[in-house]
Amino acid sequence: MPLIQWDExxxxxxxxxxxxxxELIDLINEVYEAIQRHDEPMMxxxxxxTRNYSDAHFxxxxxxxxxxxxxxxxxxxxxxxxxTAKLDEFKRNMHTTANLSQVFIFLSRWLSNHIMNEDREFIPWLPETNDEGA
Structure with missing residues (x-):
């Protein structure tokens, strides 16, 4: 069962x-599964x-x-x-200093905060949500 669930x-x-x-939420759930299995190669x-997909999304x-x-x-x-810089840092340090739980915590908190707060700020500029011509 996924740890983070998409909702409206x-x-x-x-x-x-x-x-x-x-898709980004699905990838973060995959990170969580890799941590649960202690599977560093999968991680x-x-x-x-995640880095490649986030580049395309951004x-x-x-x-x-x-x-x-x-x-x-x-x-x-x-x-x-x-x-993306933080993702690169985690990838570089994964086999030395990066704690797998820290990776998941960063990814899940950042994405949740970004979608729920930062991305909400641009909603009035999008045509599907701009009913009153803001």
């Missing part, structure tokens, strides 16, 4: 972004997969934000770059 309170109202957020593969999200004129697109992008 996480939705930003744009299908493409919501589906990508669901390494999942971190790489690129898509930032392009959408730019196209709809979201004024904090660059600031939002900086948060994305901080996340």
């Amino acid at each position: 309170t996480m939705a930003v109202g744009m299908e493409e972004l919501d589906e990508q957020h669901m 390494s593969r999942i971190l790489e997969k 690129e898509t999200e930032e392009a959408i934000l730019r196209s709809y004129g979201y004024p904090k697109t660059e600031e939002h992008g900086e948060q994305h770059r901080t996340f």
Whole structure:
């Protein structure tokens, strides 16, 4: 059973972004499973997969934000770059100093906070959620 469950309170109202957020949650659940099994090789593969997928997602999200004129697109992008830098650090240090639980805690907290707080700020700029022409 997955540890983190997607629910509609996480939705930003744009299908493409919501589906990508669901995939990121699935990847974090895979990280949790690898930790439960103490499977470092699996963890390494999942971190790489998460890094690649998050790159594609962040690129898509930032392009959408730019196209709809979201004024904090660059600031939002900086948060994305901080996340990927931390993923790279975990991957580099996984066999030396990284604690697998720390990896999961970081990923789950960051993603939950980012989707539930930071991503909610751009909802008024998206066409599916902008009913009143904000």
